[in-house]
Amino acid sequence: MYIIKKIDTLYKKIQFFKKQQKTLALVPTMGNLHEGHIKLILLAKKYADIVIVSIFINPMQFDNTLDLKKYPQTFLEDCLILKNEKIDILFAPKISEIYPNGIKMHTYIQVPKLSKIIEGKSRPGHFIGVTTIIGKLFNLIQPNFSFFGEKDYQQLLVVKTFVKELNYPIKIISLPIIRLKNGLAFSSRNRYLNALELKKAPFLYKIIRSTINIILKNNGRKLYETINLAKISLIKKGFLVDIFNVYNSKTLDVFSKTNKQNIILASVWLGTTRLIDNKKFKLPN
Structure with a gap:
C-alpha cells in the first residue's frame, strides 16, 4: 500500500497505472473507517484493478467549526485497516495541499437545486464543500469507478447529478446502508x-x-x-x-x-x- 500525501506524487503514480491500462476505483472518505467503508472497498475490488482510498477531513463541507474540530481522527488505525484490506493507494493530503490559497478563495462546484433543499437547507454550504472536494479528487485520480454509501443519500444524488451534468467519465456505484444487528447505521x-x-x-x-x-x-x-x-x-x-x-x-x-x-x-x-x-x-x- 502506497501512502501518498502530495498531489505531484499521486499524479505520477496514477499516470503509471494508466500507462499499464489499469482500471481505477476511488473510495473517498474522511477517515475513522468502519464496516461500511470496508464493504465499499471490497466492492471496489470487484470492479477495478487498482483501489484508491482517500482520507481527507474536508473543512469546506463543515458548516460548524466546532464540529470540524471534534471530528474523530484515527489515521493510524485507518492505515492498519487499509493495509489489511490490501488497497493499492491511500491518498491523505493536508488541507494546504488541497486548498493552497485557502477555502474562501477556492473555485467550487454547486448543484443548484439538490444542494439547497432538505439537508442543504439545514446545513448551508455543506454540499458545495462535498461536490468541490469530490470533483477535485475525480480530476486528480481520474477513476473509472467511484463508490459511495447510501446512508448519505442526498449526497449520493448530488454527486451523481454533477458527474452527469459535467460529463465526468466515471461510473458512480452505491452500496446500501450497512447496519449493526440492532439496526443502527454504521457512522x-x-x-x-x-x-x-x-x-x-x-x-x-x-x-x-x-x-x-x-x-x-x-x-x-x-x-x-x-x-x-x-x-x-x-x-x-x-x-x-x-x-x-x-x-x-x-x-x-x-x-x-x-x-x-x-x-x-x-x-x-x-x-x-x-x-x-x-x-x-x-x-x-
Whole structure:
C-alpha cells in the first residue's frame, strides 16, 4: 500500500497505472473507517484493478467549526485497516495541499437545486464543500469507478447529478446502508454517542420502518398525521428532530401519491450528535 500525501506524487503514480491500462476505483472518505467503508472497498475490488482510498477531513463541507474540530481522527488505525484490506493507494493530503490559497478563495462546484433543499437547507454550504472536494479528487485520480454509501443519500444524488451534468467519465456505484444487528447505521459520528445514547440511537431506524409500514397500509393517505406521530415518538425518546419526511427517491421532491418510488430521509440530534438515516419504499399500484 502506497501512502501518498502530495498531489505531484499521486499524479505520477496514477499516470503509471494508466500507462499499464489499469482500471481505477476511488473510495473517498474522511477517515475513522468502519464496516461500511470496508464493504465499499471490497466492492471496489470487484470492479477495478487498482483501489484508491482517500482520507481527507474536508473543512469546506463543515458548516460548524466546532464540529470540524471534534471530528474523530484515527489515521493510524485507518492505515492498519487499509493495509489489511490490501488497497493499492491511500491518498491523505493536508488541507494546504488541497486548498493552497485557502477555502474562501477556492473555485467550487454547486448543484443548484439538490444542494439547497432538505439537508442543504439545514446545513448551508455543506454540499458545495462535498461536490468541490469530490470533483477535485475525480480530476486528480481520474477513476473509472467511484463508490459511495447510501446512508448519505442526498449526497449520493448530488454527486451523481454533477458527474452527469459535467460529463465526468466515471461510473458512480452505491452500496446500501450497512447496519449493526440492532439496526443502527454504521457512522463515524457514532463515536460521539455515550452509552445511554448508543442504546437509544437504533430507535431512529425502528421509527422509520414503522412509519413506512403505516404509509403502505394507508396507501399514502393521512401522511401528515403519520409523519407527525413519528416525530412525536422521536421527541419523547429524547431526539431533536431536524428532518423527517417522505420524498421522491429520484428527485427529492416532496411526497406525491402519484409517485411510487419514495424514501424517508431523517436527520436528528441525539445529545450533541447529528444522526442521519433513510429507507426507500414503493407504494403499491
